[in-house]
Structure formats: C-alpha cells, structure tokens
Amino acid sequence: MHAGNTEGNDLPEKFILEAEHLIKEFKARGGEYFKAVNDITFQVPREKPTVISLVGESGSGKTTTGLMVLGLLKPTSGTVKYEGKDIFKMSKKEFWEFRKNVQAIFQDPYEVYNPFYKADRILKITIKKFKLASSESEAKKLMVEALKDVNLTPEEALDKYPHQLSGGQRQRLMIARALLTRPRLIVADEPVSMVDASLRADILNTMLHLKKEYNISYLFITHDLSIAEYFSDRIIVMYRGVNVENGDINEVLSNPLHPYVKTLIESIPIPDPKRRWTKKIRFKIEDLTKREDSSRGCIFYSRCPVATKICSTKQPELVKVGKDHFVACHLYSK
Amino acid sequence: MRRDKTTKTTIQNRIYAISSVFRGNISLLAGLCILIPIFFLGFVGPYIFPVKGIRLASYPSDLPPSPEHLLGTDTSGRDLFTVLLYSVRQSLLIGLIAGTVGTVIGVTLGFTAGYKGGIIDDIIRNVTDIFLIIPTWPLLVILSAYLKSLTIPALATLLAAFSWPGTARGMRSQVLSLKERGFIRLARISGESDLEIIFKEILPNMLSYIGVMFGLSMTGAMLAEVGLEIIGLGPAESNTLGLMIYWAIYYNALVKRMWWWIAPPVICLVAIFVGIQLLNAGLDRLYNPRLRR
Amino acid sequence: MTSKDLLKVNNLKVYYRSPAGKVKAVDGVSFTLGENEVLGIVGESGCGKSTLATAILKLTRPPCYIEDGEVIFDGKNLLDLEGEDLRRIRWKELSYIPQGSMNSLNPVMKIGDQIVDVMMAHTEISKEEAKEKAGKLLESVGLPSETINMYPHELSGGMKQRVIIAIATALEPKLIVADEFTTALDVLVQRKVIEFLEERRASIGASMINITHDIAVQAMLAHKLAVMYAGKIVELSDVYTIFEEPLHPYTKGLIMATPVLGEKKVIRGIPGNPPNLLNPPPGCRFYPRCTIAENKCKHKSPPLMKIEEGRYVACWKYGGE
Numbered sequence: 001m002h003a004g005n006t007e008g009n010d011l012p013e014k015f016i017l018e019a020e021h022l023i024k025e026f027k028a029r030g031g032e033y034f035k036a037v038n039d040i041t042f043q044v045p046r047e048k049p050t051v052i053s054l055v056g057e058s059g060s061g062k063t064t065t066g067l068m069v070l071g072l073l074k075p076t077s078g079t080v081k082y083e084g085k086d087i088f089k090m091s092k093k094e095f096w097e098f099r100k101n102v103q104a105i106f107q108d109p110y111e112v113y114n115p116f117y118k119a120d121r122i123l124k125i126t127i128k129k130f131k132l133a134s135s136e137s138e139a140k141k142l143m144v145e146a147l148k149d150v151n152l153t154p155e156e157a158l159d160k161y162p163h164q165l166s167g168g169q170r171q172r173l174m175i176a177r178a179l180l181t182r183p184r185l186i187v188a189d190e191p192v193s194m195v196d197a198s199l200r201a202d203i204l205n206t207m208l209h210l211k212k213e214y215n216i217s218y219l220f221i222t223h224d225l226s227i228a229e230y231f232s233d234r235i236i237v238m239y240r241g242v243n244v245e246n247g248d249i250n251e252v253l254s255n256p257l258h259p260y261v262k263t264l265i266e267s268i269p270i271p272d273p274k275r276r277w278t279k280k281i282r283f284k285i286e287d288l289t290k291r292e293d294s295s296r297g298c299i300f301y302s303r304c305p306v307a308t309k310i311c312s313t314k315q316p317e318l319v320k321v322g323k324d325h326f327v328a329c330h331l332y333s334k
Numbered sequence: 335m336r337r338d339k340t341t342k343t344t345i346q347n348r349i350y351a352i353s354s355v356f357r358g359n360i361s362l363l364a365g366l367c368i369l370i371p372i373f374f375l376g377f378v379g380p381y382i383f384p385v386k387g388i389r390l391a392s393y394p395s396d397l398p399p400s401p402e403h404l405l406g407t408d409t410s411g412r413d414l415f416t417v418l419l420y421s422v423r424q425s426l427l428i429g430l431i432a433g434t435v436g437t438v439i440g441v442t443l444g445f446t447a448g449y450k451g452g453i454i455d456d457i458i459r460n461v462t463d464i465f466l467i468i469p470t471w472p473l474l475v476i477l478s479a480y481l482k483s484l485t486i487p488a489l490a491t492l493l494a495a496f497s498w499p500g501t502a503r504g505m506r507s508q509v510l511s512l513k514e515r516g517f518i519r520l521a522r523i524s525g526e527s528d529l530e531i532i533f534k535e536i537l538p539n540m541l542s543y544i545g546v547m548f549g550l551s552m553t554g555a556m557l558a559e560v561g562l563e564i565i566g567l568g569p570a571e572s573n574t575l576g577l578m579i580y581w582a583i584y585y586n587a588l589v590k591r592m593w594w595w596i597a598p599p600v601i602c603l604v605a606i607f608v609g610i611q612l613l614n615a616g617l618d619r620l621y622n623p624r625l626r627r
Numbered sequence: 628m629t630s631k632d633l634l635k636v637n638n639l640k641v642y643y644r645s646p647a648g649k650v651k652a653v654d655g656v657s658f659t660l661g662e663n664e665v666l667g668i669v670g671e672s673g674c675g676k677s678t679l680a681t682a683i684l685k686l687t688r689p690p691c692y693i694e695d696g697e698v699i700f701d702g703k704n705l706l707d708l709e710g711e712d713l714r715r716i717r718w719k720e721l722s723y724i725p726q727g728s729m730n731s732l733n734p735v736m737k738i739g740d741q742i743v744d745v746m747m748a749h750t751e752i753s754k755e756e757a758k759e760k761a762g763k764l765l766e767s768v769g770l771p772s773e774t775i776n777m778y779p780h781e782l783s784g785g786m787k788q789r790v791i792i793a794i795a796t797a798l799e800p801k802l803i804v805a806d807e808f809t810t811a812l813d814v815l816v817q818r819k820v821i822e823f824l825e826e827r828r829a830s831i832g833a834s835m836i837n838i839t840h841d842i843a844v845q846a847m848l849a850h851k852l853a854v855m856y857a858g859k860i861v862e863l864s865d866v867y868t869i870f871e872e873p874l875h876p877y878t879k880g881l882i883m884a885t886p887v888l889g890e891k892k893v894i895r896g897i898p899g900n901p902p903n904l905l906n907p908p909p910g911c912r913f914y915p916r917c918t919i920a921e922n923k924c925k926h927k928s929p930p931l932m933k934i935e936e937g938r939y940v941a942c943w944k945y946g947g948e
Contacts, residue, residue: 024835072522104523111516129525135434166900167672167897177524189658196671197840201884223814230894253474253888264439267818269843271885273866276847281818 015043015081016184016217022078024064037061037068038241038299039078044185044219047133049211051218053228053249056238057264064240066189069219070104071095100130103183104298109170113162119170120158122177130181146176149213150206160210168199175203179210187219192227205233225268229253234324237261242299243318245323257262257327259304298330306331358418361615368609374600376422388416388573399594406594409585412454417573418598426491428559433552435494435560440501440551441544444543447502448509448531455521478567486572489562493555501547508543512536542618549610560603575599632699633801633834634660639696641675641682644689651941652678654858657931660851665828665835667849667866669842669881673901674855676838679724682808683836684723685713701801718749724797727946729787730777735884738765738790739775743863746797749897764793767830785816792824799831802923806838813938821848844871851937857912859900860931864938873923874940876917911943919944 024037038061051103053227054136056062068079069072072089079086082098090098104110113119123143126132133139142153150172157173165173178186188207192200194238208231210216222228228235229249236246237258245258263283282305297312298304304311308330317329386392391411399406405414447458450554477492480483484492500527512518515534521535556575562568563576570577587595639655645867655730662664670676681687683698685705694776698705700721700907708716709769725731733741742761765774768789779787788808795803802809808824809817825848828835837848845852846866854877862875873879880897901915902908910925911917917924923943933943 057815070523072519099523099525104520106516106519108516113521114517114521114535114539125526126520126524132632153807174520176518196878197842197884198671198897200896201886201894203898204894219856224889227812230886237458264814267815269703269821269847270819270887271842271843271846271870271882272887273846273870274848277818277822280822283813283819295788303755314424 013155014046016046016083017044017219018079018081019043019069020079022080022239023076024061024066024068024073025076035241036210037075038065038236040065040236040241040243041283042227042236042246046184049215049217050234051211051220051232053220053222053224053232053235055222055235055331057223059240060238061241062223062238063189066104066187066219066221069100070187071098094261095246096130100181101184101223103178103181105171105174105178105186105188106190107193109167109174109194110162112174112275113170115162117294119160119162119165119173121179122173126177126180129284132180142180143176143292147173147178149179149210150176151202152176158246168195168203171195171199171203173207175207175210179214179216182214183216185217185219189221190223191220193222193224200227207231225253225264237264238262240299244300245325245329246318247322255322255325257321257332258323259298259306259331260300263305298328313329335418335533336447343610346565359616359619361612362620365609365614368605369613370607372422372609373426374475375419375602376426379419380416380423383415383419385416386578388412388414388420396590396592397566398592405598406592408581408587408592409576410581414595414598416488416604417578419601421573421578422574424572425556425559428486428574429552429556429606431487431490432493432555433548435491436497436551436555437501437544437548438500439494440547441505443498444502444505445509445532446535448506448514449528449536455506459506462499462502462506465496466503470496471558471561474562475565475567478562484567484569485573486569489559489569496553497551497554501544501551503546504543504592505540509536514540514591518538524599542614545617546614549614551609556606564613575603633662633664633701634836635697635699636683637697639679639682639698640694641678641687641689641691642694643678645905648905649694649721651858651907652908655684655696655903656855656858658853658860658863660802660834661838663829663832664923665837665848665850667845667852668836668838668855669845669852670727670855670902671840673857673904675858675904676855677806678726678813679839680723680804680836681857684721684804686723690915715749718745718800720801721796722732722800722803724791724795724803724808726806727790727811728808729784729811732787732790734779734780737775738777738779738782742790742794742797745794747797758826761793762815764797766829767791768793768876769819769924771858781814782817784812784915785820786818788812788820789823791821792820793826796827796831796833800833800873803833803835807840808841809844817844835947842885854881858911859941860939861913862940863931864940868938874934874945875913875942877913878920880916888897911941 017145019040019042022037022040022238023035025033026053028034032047033128035164042052044052049125054062054065064073068075072257074088074323082102083322087098088096113122118141123146124139127139133142143158147154147157152172157169162170192203204227207218211218220228220232232249234247235249235252237260239260244250245256245261256265263281267281283303297314297317301307301311314330316333317327318328319333321327321332352529389412391406392405393411393413395409395411396405397407403413403415405418408417409415443458443462447455474492518531518535521531526534540556559568559574560576560579563574563580564583566580568576579596582596637657639653642649643650643652656679658666668676668679675719678691681691682693690883700716705713705716739758740874741846742764743754743757746757747754747858762772762775764843766772774782774786774790777841782790792945812820821844837845838843849866851863852859852866852869854875855861856877862869862873862878868900869878870882873882875904877897883895884897886892886894886946891932897916904911908914909928911928914920914924921943929941931939932945933939934945
C-alpha cells in the first residue's frame with residue numbers, strides 16, 4: 001500500500017477499489033467548515049481477498065470515509081474508483097455493476113430494517129434489484145442458501161418482522177443480504193459493536209470464513225483495535241480525519257510509532273488483571289468541543305505527549321518506515 | 335386461536351381475516367361506528383329518505399318533531415330533517431375537499447423539501463413559514479366579506495390554502511428524521527431509486543402521520559366554515575351545518591326552545607370530529623406492526 | 628474481608644409484571660461486599676445486572692418489583708426503609724451512577740450549581756462552603772476550575788462523565804453503584820475516566836459495585852468479580868482467580884470470546900441464545916449452550932456453591948447435590 005501517489009506503473013485494474021485523496025468538509029454549528037475526512041488514500045488489491053481495517057475513535061472520520069467509498073456521500077474533493085472508473089461519474093449501468101460488487105453491512109441491527117415491512121424484505125429487494133433470480137422459487141432457494149452461510153435457519157429468519165428477531169439474528173441477516181450478489185468487497189461499518197460479546201466472535205468468524213469461501217475483501221471500520229488485529233491484514237489508523245499511521249497489521253501493531261497509536265494501544269483494557277494499568281497515561285483529554293484548525297500543524301499536536309515546536313507549524317506527511325509501514329509524524333520525517 | 339383452518343370455509347376465513355383487523359382496536363371500531371352512519375346520512379340519506387320541503391314556506395313554521403317531520407320545521411317552513419341531510423353532505427364535502435387538497439399539497443411540498451434539501455428546501459421552507467405567519471382567521475374573515483359571492487368550491491380551496499403549511503412543516507421534519515435512518519442507507523445500497531425510496535420506504539412509515547394531518551385539515555376546514563357562517567359570512571346558497579346553526583341563532587331557536595333545530599347540527603359536528611380522531615388512533619395502531627399483536 | 632461486610636445481599640429476587648406473566652429478571656442473587664472493595668458484576672444484555680443495581684438502591688419502579696430477599700447495608704435492611712430514612716442514606720452513604728448519566732445533567736444549569744444543589748440537599752452546608760467544595764471536587768477529577776461556570780453542552784463526553792463522578796462522590800459515600808459508566812466513551816477517554824474514578828474512590832475509601840458487560844474493564848478495575856447469566860450469579864471470586872482459572876463454562880466462554888491485543892488467539896463465541904426469563908427452564912439456565920452439560924443439569928438448577936474461601940460457582944461439575 002502506498003502512502004500517497006498511486007500513479008505510475010500500476011494499471012488501474014490492479015485494484016478493485018481505490019480511494020484517492022478523499023476530503024469531506026462539513027459545516028459546523030458555528031458556521032465554520034471543518035474537514036471530517038482529510039486526505040485519505042488507500043487501495044483494495046484485486047489479487048487476493050484482503051481485509052483492510054479503518055480504525056479510529058468517534059470523530060475520526062472513519063464512517064464518513066466508508067459512506068464515500070459506498071457512493072452514499074459525495075466527497076468534497078478526491079475520487080473513489082471502482083475498477084479504475086470514478087464512481088461519481090459512472091453511467092447508470094456501470095454504477096449498477098459497482099453496487100453489485102461493493103456491498104455493505106452497517107452497525108445498528110435495529111436501524112437497518114424498515115419497521116413497516118418484514119425483515120426478509122431486505123433479501124427480496126436485493127434479489128429483485130440485481131436480477132439474481134428469474135422466478136420466485138429460485139429466489140427462495142437463493143435466500144435459504146444465503147441464510148445457511150450465516151448459520152440462520154429459514155424458520156427463524158424468514159417471514160418475521162424485525163422486532164421478532166434478536167440483535168444477533170438481525171445482524172446475521174444483514175450479512176446474508178450482503179452476500180447475495182457475491183460482491184468483491186464488503187464495507188462493514190462497526191458490524192459487531194452493538195452485538196453481545198458471546199455472539200461477536202461467531203459473527204466475525206463467519207465473516208472470515210466467507211472471505212475464504214467467496215473471495216470477499218472487506219473494508220472493516222471499527223474503533224476496537226483488538227478486533228481489528230484479529231480480523232485484518234492491513235490497518236489504517238485515523239485521527240480527526242487524518243491517516244496517522246497505516247500498513248501491514250502485524251508490522252504496525254508490533255511496532256507502533258505514532259504517539260496517538262501508542263497511546264491508544266496502552267489505553268485498551270486487557271482481560272487479564274495481572275496486566276493492570278500501573279502508571280497514569282500521559283494524554284490531555286480536554287477540549288473536544290472545539291475542533292482544532294488542522295491546516296496549521298499536526299492534527300494531534302494539542303494532545304501529544306511528545307510534541308515539539310515543528311509540530312505546531314507544519315503538518316507531517318506519511319513516510320515509509322518499514323517494509324509495509326507508514327507513519328505521519330515529525331519524529332520520523334526525513 | 336384454533337389452527338385447524340381446513341375445517342373453515344373460505345367465507346369464514348374472510349370474516350376471520352377482516353375481524354382480526356379490529357382485534358383489540360377499539361378506537362378503529364368506535365371511529366368507524368360513528369363515522370359510517372354520518373357519511374351514510376349525508377351521502378346516501380337524501381336518496382333513501384323522502385326529501386321534501388327544502389324550499390321555503392313548504393310547511394308551517396316552527397313545528398316540533400313528529401312522525402311526519404322527524405326534526406320538525408324551521409321558521410322558514412322547511413323540513414329540518416331534510417335540511418340536516420343536505421347540510422351534512424355539504425359540510426363533509428367541504429371538509430373532504432379542503433382536507434384532501436391541503437394534505438396533497440402539504441405532503442408533496444414537505445416531502446420534497448425534506449428529501450431534496452439544499453436550495454429547494456430553503457425556498458419551500460420560507461414560503462411555508464410566510465403562510466404560517468399569516469393570521470388565518472382574520473384573513474378568512476376579510477376575504478369572505480370582500481368576495482361577496484363565495485361559492486362552496488371556492489371556500490374549500492381557500493381553506494385548503496390555509497391548511498397545507500402545517501402539514502408541509504410536519505412532513506418535512508418527519509422526512510428529515512427518516513432520511514438518516516439506517517434502512518434508507520440500506521435501500522440505496524440495494525439499488526432502490528430515489529422515487530422508490532420515497533414511496534416504498536418513507537411513505538409507508540408516514541401513513542398514520544399523514545392520516546392525522548388529513549384529519550386535522552378536514553376538521554379544521556369544517557370548523558372554519560362553521561365559524562364564518564355563524565358570523566354571517568361565507569356562502570349562503572348551499573346548506574351546510576354552519577349555515578343551519580346560523581339560521582337557528584338568527585331566528586332565536588334557543589329562546590323559542592327549539593332544541594330540535596340547534597342540537598342536531600352541533601351533535602353531528604361533534605360526532606364527525608370525535609369519529610375522525612378515533613379513526614386516526616385506530617389506523618395508527620393498524621399501520622404500526624409493532625403495536626399489532 | 629468478612630470482618631465487616633459493608634453490603635450483604637441475600638437471595639434477592641426482582642421480577643417484572645407483564646401481560647404474559649412474571650419476568651424473573653433477577654432470580655435469587657446473593658453476595659457480600661467489604662469496605663474499600665470493588666465488586667464487578669459482568670454479564671451480557673438481559674442478564675439482569677442493571678435491574679439488580681436499581682433493586683439494591685430500592686429504585687425499582689412498576690412493572691418492576693422486588694419479590695423477595697434482603698439488602699443489608701451497614702447493618703440495616705434497605706428494603707425495609709421508607710421515605711425520609713431512605714432519603715437520608717441516599718447520596719450520603721450510597722450513590723448511584725446510572726447508565727447514560729452523562730446525558731442526564733440538567734442542560735440549563737451551570738455545572739457548579741448542580742454540584743452545590745446536591746450538597747445542600749443532603750447536608751447542612753452553606754452555599755459558599757458548598758461552592759468552595761465543588762471547586763475542589765472538580766479538581767480532584769482533573770477538571771479545571773472554570774468548569775464551575777460552564778453548561779453541560781459545552782463539555783465533552785469525558786468531561787461530563789467526570790462531573791458525574793464528582794457529583795456522585797460529593798458527599799463521600801460509603802458505596803457507589805456504577806452502571807456502564809464508561810460504555811459510551813472513547814478508548815483514551817475511558818482510560819482517563821477510570822483512572823480518575825479509581826483515584827477518587829480510593830481517596831474517600833468507598834466501596835464500589837461496577838456493572839459492565841466489558842470483562843476487560845472489569846479486569847482493570849475490580850477486586851472481586853461476579854458473573855451473571857439469566858438472572859443468576861454463576862461464578863463469584865476474586866478477579867485474579869477468575870481470569871487465571873475460570874470455573875463456570877459461561878465464564879470460560881466469555882473469556883474465550885474476547886480478543887486480546889498482542890495475542891494471536893482464536894476467539895470463539897457461545898452458540899445459542901439466553902433463555903426466556905418469562906418461563907425459565909427448571910434446570911440450569913445455561914444448559915442449552917453448555918459444552919460439558921450432563922443429564923442432571925437439565926432437571927436441577929445448581930445453587931451458588933462455595934468451592935473455597937471467597938470462591939463460588941453454580942455448576943454441578945464442581946460438586947453439590
């Protein structure tokens with residue numbers, strides 16, 4: 001994965017999806033503009049199914065990035081390309097192909113169902129819209145197969161209203177829907193955050209199994225580093241819209257460099273009392289109500305425990321620090 | 335609930351299906367029980383009951399109720415029961431026309447504003463706000479007084495013009511809140527077009543809300559009409575409940591203890607309002623699957 | 628630890644009345660808590676932990692009601708107290724941080740005023756004294772003194788949560804009951820808030836019941852841990868022992884389901900769903916999802932049994948008739 005420039009020798013068809021210098025600006029309550037997503041670039045390779053995690057806390061811009069990648073939100077600047085073509089400039093037919101191959105799973109298993117209809121309607125609509133079946137019996141067969149893939153029985157999932165299903169069942173049904181079109185990429189936005197711990201692992205394992213079975217890549221959006229480590233091949237850490245560190249998951253997590261990432265790792269509670277926190281963490285947690293102006297200096301400056309003078313005046317660029325490891329911090333700039 | 339449907343005939347099945355709609359839904363039942371007779375009275379009544387004496391001086395004045403004149407006669411010599419039948423129909427028509435027109439405009443504009451956002455939203459919102467600020471009642475009075483020959487359709491249109499802003503405002507905020515819901519995002523991912531999203535995803539969730547707004551528009555229009563008639567404005571060429579009340583007051587029906595003149599129109603109006611509210615509550619219960627058993 | 632139990636809960640049963648019958652949300656829970664001790668109650672959604680919290684503080688409201696049991700706090704059964712007696716204990720000796728409390732700060736009152744309010748309502752203190760104390764209180768949780776004059780909407784989530792901690796510990800209670808007090812916070816903020824709460828708690832020597840579904844947070848904070856499932860406590864022991872050697876299959880399952888950063892372990896979930904608490908099955912409630920279940924488990928529900936001092940488990944595998 002390259003930090004910035006992707007032009008050069010790479011043929012566009014080498015990637016299923018490319019996000020290039022995505023920027024999204026919003027108007028805050030006070031009237032000023034702020035960048036929720038500030039120059040994010042990454043690619044999903046085509047050669048083998050890959051899981052790329054977009055990790056960040058609230059306000060990091062990870063969900064906004066996901067929405068842009070799905071074509072649900074138009075970027076202020078930058079492009080999202082599917083098979084080399086800009087998705088916001090596609091013809092109707094091309095966009096339909098894009099939708100077919102890039103699907104999504106959302107966070108809230110309660111919200112994604114229209115309470116007016118039965119839950120399995122989400123399956124029926126997808127089948128109809130993407131012309132996946134030519135008869136009702138074929139459609140039913142497809143649905144039952146998809147349910148089997150996510151460990152749901154037709155009896156428990158079909159013909160029910162959303163409020164008659166449990167949270168775990170609703171989440172699984174959502175995954176089944178995403179599988180119907182046999183997509184190349186699934187954007188999963190916090191798919192297990194609202195699910196109980198004992199069900200989480202099974203859903204993640206199911207998703208991993210589907211990755212192998214159907215060659216599906218994932219863009220996995222989460223705030224949970226431990227789950228990201230378990231699930232992904234590569235990681236992109238975002239802070240306030242900026243990509244502060246990215247690379248191969250093992251390289252980054254075994255040797256985190258950015259002060260934010262280091263602090264994040266140190267702050268994760270560990271299910272082992274022997275490893276209790278012994279000293280206080282060096283980190284200022286104040287003033288989240290004011291969004292700092294990122295054009296002047298590093299986005300993490302005001303809370304960084306090791307910030308220096310240059311950090312307040314100049315924004316650091318992503319530099320390569322390992323085989324597949326990039327960080328945006330003046331400590332490592334050449 | 336017996337599950338052996340095989341022993342029931344299709345007719346029994348049908349009856350069962352229809353009755354299940356009313357299960358536990360007293361509001362729906364009560365609402366319909368009140369409204370159906372009134373609508374019957376207004377629209378079917380004139381063709382069933384012997385219509386007589388709508389012209390002035392058809393009968394002796396101020397007669398009390400009798401088998402011949404179910405509600406007696408008024409001071410102008412008209413059979414009051416006949417008058418009531420026609421009045422109910424006219425009033426209902428005013429309410430239905432004004433309600434329908436107002437709701438259709440309000441829903442369309444409110445929906446568009448909420449869903450499209452941006453400049454379109456700004457324009458529609460400002461227009462709506464202007465209309466909302468205008469004091470409805472004084473304007474109605476002035477217009478009615480000025481336009482001496484105000485026909486019933488014209489009145490209905492005027493009333494519609496004052497009821498749509500409230501609906502538009504309400505619809506807009508409903509759409510705004512629904513637009514961000516997860517199932518809209520999922521619908522777009524699944525390939526649904528904007529139009530499909532509006533009609534298949536958002537609209538069904540708003541049916542009860544639209545029903546309520548329609549009920550409000552309709553009753554509001556009817557009430558406005560009554561108000562105008564009582565103070566002597568509004569069309570006088572057709573019989574409406576409001577006009578009936580007006581004449582009753584004009585000819586001092588209360589002083590003459592002619593309760594059979596003033597009570598029926600008032601009772602009918604109250605019944606219509608209460609019936610519509612009950613119906614709305616019942617429909618809301620029906621449309622919300624979560625409230626169904 | 629048993630020398631002077633601050634809190635002793637005996638066979639507490641808290642049910643909900645519903646049109647379909649009684650929902651047995653908390654069905655016979657017993658435990659003790661000493662002074663200056665943190666008891667963690669961990670469990671997933673629907674296990675009854677929040678209901679337990681409200682019952683301990685006698686805050687249950689219909690359709691929820693206390694069917695049976697005692698809550699002995701400092702020698703007195705709280706469930707017997709009413710009105711003024713109860714009010715006197717609340718906040719002064721017993722305080723509560725409910726779920727989502729940071730959103731229940733009065734939006735039109737300044738932070739300082741809210742703290743002063745609480746203090747003046749429960750103690751004989753002058754307004755000036757209270758104001759001074761409020762300032763010091765906020766400092767003790769790491770908030771700048773200017774916070775006194777700010778409104779809740781001007782504060783971040785982490786700041787609001789610390790205000791809640793300040794309010795809950797303003798009168799230096801003996802026991803704090805906290806329900807998911809870090810759930811809505813980001814990781815970094817969560818760590819800081821846990822640090823502040825622990826510091827404040829230790830400085831006033833209060834005991835705490837910390838309720839959360841996150842076993843990692845419990846590992847960082849609790850001294851004793853109680854695992855709840857379907858309305859009952861299935862394992863109770865000191866926190867090091869539980870993680871070192873979990874006994875109950877549900878506890879084992881929970882630990883196995885949680886990934887640990889840095890360890891390349893495979894995580895596994897627990898198949899199945901929790902039972903319907905309307906008509907719970909006669910046997911062990913974990914039976915349908917248990918990998919080591921025997922026939923006995925299907926018919927008889929195991930009580931919470933003492934394995935050794937301070938260590939309890941409700942599972943037939945560890946003995947008992």
